[in-house]
Amino acid sequence: MVPFLGGASGWQASLLAGAAKTFWMPEQRSTFASDVDALFYGVLWICVFFFLLIVAMAAFFIVKYRRTDARPRAEKSSHHNTTLEVVWSVVPLIIVLWIFVVGFRGFMDLRVAPQGAYEIGVTAEKWNWTFTYPNGYEDSNLHVPLGKPVKLIMSSRDVIHSFFVPDFRVKFDIVPGRYSTVWFEATQTGQSPIYCTEYCGTSHSNMLATAIVHEPGEFDSWLAAAANWMEGLSPTEAGEILYTKKGCVQCHSTDGSVGVGPSFRGSFGNTRAFADGSSTVMDENYIRESILNPTAKVVVGFDPVMPTFQGRFDDDELAATIAYIKSLK
Amino acid sequence: MTTADVALGAGPRDAHGSPDGENYLNCSKGLKSWLFTLDHKRIGVMYLVATLSAFLMGGIFALLVRFEHLTPGRTFMDADSYNQAFTLHGAIMVFLFIIPAIPAAFGNFIMPIMLGAKDVAFPRLNLASFYFWVAGAIFLVSSILISAPDTGWTFYTPYSSSTTTSVIPALFGVFILGFSSIFTGLNFIVTIHKLRPKEMGWFKMPLFLWGLYATAVIQVLATPVLAITLLLLTVERAFGVGIFDAALGGDPVLFQHFFWFYSHPAVYIMILPAMGIISELIATYSHKHIFSYHFIAYSSIAIALFGFLVWGHHLFTSGQSSLVSMVFSAITFSVAIPSAVKVFNWLFTLYKGSIELKTPMWYALIFIWVFSIGGLTGVFLGALSLDIHLHDTYFVVAHFHYTMFGGTVMALLGGLHHWWPKMFGRMYNEKLAQFATLLVFVGFNLTFFTQFIMGSLGMPRRYWAYPDEFAIYHVLSTAGSVIMAAGFFLTAGYLLRSLTNGKKAPMNPCGGATLEWEAASPPVHYNFDGDAPKVGDPYDFDRVIYDPDTDSYHHEPLPS
Numbered sequence: 001m002v003p004f005l006g007g008a009s010g011w012q013a014s015l016l017a018g019a020a021k022t023f024w025m026p027e028q029r030s031t032f033a034s035d036v037d038a039l040f041y042g043v044l045w046i047c048v049f050f051f052l053l054i055v056a057m058a059a060f061f062i063v064k065y066r067r068t069d070a071r072p073r074a075e076k077s078s079h080h081n082t083t084l085e086v087v088w089s090v091v092p093l094i095i096v097l098w099i100f101v102v103g104f105r106g107f108m109d110l111r112v113a114p115q116g117a118y119e120i121g122v123t124a125e126k127w128n129w130t131f132t133y134p135n136g137y138e139d140s141n142l143h144v145p146l147g148k149p150v151k152l153i154m155s156s157r158d159v160i161h162s163f164f165v166p167d168f169r170v171k172f173d174i175v176p177g178r179y180s181t182v183w184f185e186a187t188q189t190g191q192s193p194i195y196c197t198e199y200c201g202t203s204h205s206n207m208l209a210t211a212i213v214h215e216p217g218e219f220d221s222w223l224a225a226a227a228n229w230m231e232g233l234s235p236t237e238a239g240e241i242l243y244t245k246k247g248c249v250q251c252h253s254t255d256g257s258v259g260v261g262p263s264f265r266g267s268f269g270n271t272r273a274f275a276d277g278s279s280t281v282m283d284e285n286y287i288r289e290s291i292l293n294p295t296a297k298v299v300v301g302f303d304p305v306m307p308t309f310q311g312r313f314d315d316d317e318l319a320a321t322i323a324y325i326k327s328l329k
Numbered sequence: 330m331t332t333a334d335v336a337l338g339a340g341p342r343d344a345h346g347s348p349d350g351e352n353y354l355n356c357s358k359g360l361k362s363w364l365f366t367l368d369h370k371r372i373g374v375m376y377l378v379a380t381l382s383a384f385l386m387g388g389i390f391a392l393l394v395r396f397e398h399l400t401p402g403r404t405f406m407d408a409d410s411y412n413q414a415f416t417l418h419g420a421i422m423v424f425l426f427i428i429p430a431i432p433a434a435f436g437n438f439i440m441p442i443m444l445g446a447k448d449v450a451f452p453r454l455n456l457a458s459f460y461f462w463v464a465g466a467i468f469l470v471s472s473i474l475i476s477a478p479d480t481g482w483t484f485y486t487p488y489s490s491s492t493t494t495s496v497i498p499a500l501f502g503v504f505i506l507g508f509s510s511i512f513t514g515l516n517f518i519v520t521i522h523k524l525r526p527k528e529m530g531w532f533k534m535p536l537f538l539w540g541l542y543a544t545a546v547i548q549v550l551a552t553p554v555l556a557i558t559l560l561l562l563t564v565e566r567a568f569g570v571g572i573f574d575a576a577l578g579g580d581p582v583l584f585q586h587f588f589w590f591y592s593h594p595a596v597y598i599m600i601l602p603a604m605g606i607i608s609e610l611i612a613t614y615s616h617k618h619i620f621s622y623h624f625i626a627y628s629s630i631a632i633a634l635f636g637f638l639v640w641g642h643h644l645f646t647s648g649q650s651s652l653v654s655m656v657f658s659a660i661t662f663s664v665a666i667p668s669a670v671k672v673f674n675w676l677f678t679l680y681k682g683s684i685e686l687k688t689p690m691w692y693a694l695i696f697i698w699v700f701s702i703g704g705l706t707g708v709f710l711g712a713l714s715l716d717i718h719l720h721d722t723y724f725v726v727a728h729f730h731y732t733m734f735g736g737t738v739m740a741l742l743g744g745l746h747h748w749w750p751k752m753f754g755r756m757y758n759e760k761l762a763q764f765a766t767l768l769v770f771v772g773f774n775l776t777f778f779t780q781f782i783m784g785s786l787g788m789p790r791r792y793w794a795y796p797d798e799f800a801i802y803h804v805l806s807t808a809g810s811v812i813m814a815a816g817f818f819l820t821a822g823y824l825l826r827s828l829t830n831g832k833k834a835p836m837n838p839c840g841g842a843t844l845e846w847e848a849a850s851p852p853v854h855y856n857f858d859g860d861a862p863k864v865g866d867p868y869d870f871d872r873v874i875y876d877p878d879t880d881s882y883h884h885e886p887l888p889s
Contacts, residue, residue, distance in 0.1 A: 024785045036714055040785070043712065047705035054672060054701050058694060061679035062686070067616070074617035074870065075681040085624050088673045089666055096662040099712050104655050106714025111651050159488040160581055162646060162721060166787025169718045173647045175582060176487060177575025180648050193796065197721040197789040199481050200488060202408050205792035303493055 030168035030184045113183035117151035124161035127203035128247030137227040140245045142211045145219035151183040162198035186213040239324025352851040367452035373438030383425035390418035395810040398803040408793040412479040419482030431602040442845040445861030450519040458512035468502030486573035486584040507552045514548030535867040539626045540605020543633040555591035589640035597636040603740030614690035615682030618868040628667035635664040661711040688762040692743030699735030724784025754851040755831030761823045768816030775809025835881030
């Protein structure tokens with residue numbers, strides 16, 4: 001079989017949960033994937049049939065009825081046939097109605113989460129994700145248990161974002177001012193990319209995260225350990241992890257390169273010049289203010305686009321972050 | 330006198346049908362005679378030049394986008410420049426090129442001649458429409474010089490109300506372009522109602538006119554909604570009045586509803602006149618009566634009406650209620666049927682025809698190929714559960730390029746080659762034209778088919794950087810765009826060259842049965858020398874007789 005049409009692997013893929021990537025579709029890692037792919041390949045077969053029919057008819061007529069010296073004129077033929085018109089209106093109508101019904105049923109499965117699903121909060125903002133677990137722990141990646149329905153309660157702090165995991169076949173917009181939800185049940189342990197699929201500005205294409213599926217028992221122990229992650233780490237080590245987890249990494253480099261915001265490298269103790277003409281030395285209090293109230297002092301040459309992190313850094317986390325920035329000589 | 334002149338039996342004309350070689354191009358001279366012209370043909374030509382210039386500009390932005398994607402990370406642009414490039418590509422192509430191109434350029438030039446009229450109903454409104462286009466274009470393009478918008482052509486809130494780029498000039502440009510579109514639509518509706526000759530009933534009109542009529546109705550009814558939406562967005566940005574921005578107490582999804590209430594019908598503004606051209610091309614180059622005239626005409630009207638009821642299919646992932654999504658999905662599938670009916674009717678027009686594979690016919694056949702793929706992939710997107718996976722991926726990008734670019738632009742190129750000898754009185758090099766057509770066909774499919782694959786694999790749209798696994802598709806797509814661009818530049822080359830070096834065009838080089846082929850090439854100032862010929866069935870090819878001496882056709886006069 002040709003890979004284009006899914007081939008053997010495509011059809012089997014649509015029957016077996018957790019199948020490999022096919023020509024058209026990414027790996028199947030959720031309970032939806034097989035239904036979505038079965039409809040996809042079903043519609044693909046129908047479309048290929050009609051497309052080939054159209055092209056073959058056109059090619060046949062072009063060859064057969066091409067103008068030649070022997071056939072200088074069109075033959076007499078009827079230019080209307082009601083039966084044909086009805087047939088080629090009604091047959092496609094029946095087919096698309098079937099596709100509509102299957103698509104709608106799949107959609108309702110996607111939209112209605114089962115009772116008792118494990119709930120994880122999702123906060124989207126330019127340009128990072130924060131996943132909040134029931135015990136209050138926050139992570140920049142999505143960790144979920146295998147074989148258990150997970151419901152995400154999502155909100156945005158700024159513009160519209162969209163949560164998309166191709167391997168799970170789920171996507172939903174996150175509109176500011178309201179909560180939106182998606183749910184899924186992972187069928188394989190491992191990692192899958194998470195994309196933002198609603199255009200949200202400069203670093204839209206870097207607004208990425210990873211969905212990590214754990215064995216159910218392993219998930220609970222991971223979560224318990226993760227919640228106490230700062231224990232046993234030095235403030236600098238903890239700050240380095242926070243730098244990624246809290247999303248600083250999206251805009252502030254540690255190698256001196258200029259991003260959406262100024263680089264952290266060698267910044268501590270330097271004098272910062274601000275857009276309003278004032279300046280100050282970059283010390284602990286300046287960093288604290290810049291995290292909690294970022295638009296108070298905006299460095300010359302940068303836009304005031306950083307959101308406030310008020311309420312999202314506790315004192316230990318602030319201290320660790322400051323220690324990390326200090327360490328970047 | 331040649332045999333053609335005798336056959337015409339209409340007094341002292343030269344071989345190209347005009348007395349004394351005078352035509353609309355040379356009847357008056359100087360820049361002012363063009364800038365202040367009320368002649369629909371000159372306005373059509375100005376629109377043609379203007380919209381094709383916009384196509385060139387939009388195309389350059391498209392190539393910048395494609396070249397940036399040659400590598401997964403930064404190739405030569407930073408993320409902000411990339412975001413501006415795809416925004417300008419989309420905004421210029423949609424608002425300055427595809428929406429006006431076919432109606433304003435070919436509709437303007439051909440429609441009054443097809444009707445046997447001297448001009449459109451309101452020639453001054455027609456010129457005003459052109460200058461509104463120019464004004465809108467100036468605002469839209471000037472936003473590039475200030476700081477180009479980076480919102481995407483869809484201007485979704487609240488991003489568009491918060492970005493620091495110059496959104497307001499761009500919005501104002503689009504607002505003005507809307508008036509241009511409304512003026513053209515209004516003019517065409519009145520022209521088709523009032524200026525048809527008395528022998529031409531509604532169902533004796535060439536199908537191109539049905540396409541233009543359906544388009545004009547959408548332009549008049551839908552465009553004001555866009556204007557109001559853009560005005561509200563401007564008020565929100567300028568005065569902080571909360572309408573769409575949640576931070577100000579507005580609703581971001583309301584903007585999407587308003588925007589698509591115009592912009593979905595707008596895709597039918599793009600495709601309906603294109604379908605009209607295809608009906609003319611298929612019948613003319615098959616030299617056979619169009620199959621099922623009434624169904625094609627009615628399907629144009631059906632598409633125009635259904636087109637108003639499907640906007641919600643752009644919002645399946647937005648959080649609109651599931652019930653609403655279900656209704657929009659169902660109506661979306663129903664709009665597929667009239668499009669399918671047209672394709673089947675075109676196919677059956679070929680049956681028992683006398684098919685000549687000239688360049689316009691190749692473009693018509695390419696249209697059937699690409700539009701079928703575009704339409705069929707719409708079936709995937711109409712299905713709710715599949716759309717959840719495919720929404721905002723390259724699958725959607727490929728789908729709408731197959732319909733909007735593949736559909737509309739292939740028909741536009743077909744129409745351009747079909748009517749070129751009529752518009753400018755010169756024949757282009759047929760061999761070069763067919764070679765360019767091949768380049769465009771191969772390039773187009775390579776560019777956009779690869780995008781279907783990466784899209785369903787999960788590649789999101791509007792991504793400056795992308796995961797390595799998609800690199801192969803992006804590289805192939807960029808290669809396709811280069812081949813396609815070569816085809817377009819070659820086309821521009823031989824067409825422009827034909828203006829000075831081309832063979833003079835006869836009145837009817839293609840065997841068309843509609844009235845414009847009984848006018849001179851190029852037509853005289855008032856289209857016909859004296860009264861227009863009597864009009865018959867626009868697809869009665871029995872009375873169009875081939876004349877081997879001039880390699881062209883002449884019309885047997887209708888029995889009086």
